[in-house]
Amino acid sequence: MATFKTEIKVRFQHTDPAGILFYPRYFEMLNQVMEEWFDRELGYDYKSMTIRDKKGVPAVHVEADFKSPSDLGDLIEFTLIVEQLGRSSCRVRVEGVANGQVRLTARLTVAFASMTDRKSQPWPAEVKGRIEKFIEESGAEATS
Helix, strand or coil: CCCEEEEECCCCHHHHCCCEEEHHHHHHHHHHHHHHHHCCCCCCCCHHHHHCCEEEECEEEEEEEEEEEEECCCCCCEEEEEECCCCCEEEEEEEECCCCEEEEEEEEECCCEEECCCCCCCCCCHHHHHHHEEEEEEEEEECC
């Protein structure tokens, strides 16, 4: 099983007046993690997916636990693992850690969909094959 890791530095734009990461910014960071995963590991960058192919991976379910505050300047390492992979969906678990402390744990379910008719579609075979490498060993294939 492979894991995907990427780092995001907490910038001024991410913080509230107290210099603490404003929690909605975590959702933007989660999207950035997904975008980087698709680009660097799955070989299907968002520009090709959205502009050329008119496809997308909208989140259909998100849950998050904010474990500890992050401050301006913190470098958060995000780790992504696939929990379930279905015909047109994928559930991932993402953990953000900075300075040895868990800051965020999240689960996202995304669906591969057409931007034209806004309906889910099966994953392209080569993308699905690459996603499978990230499935947690105790995880199971889904059916949706």
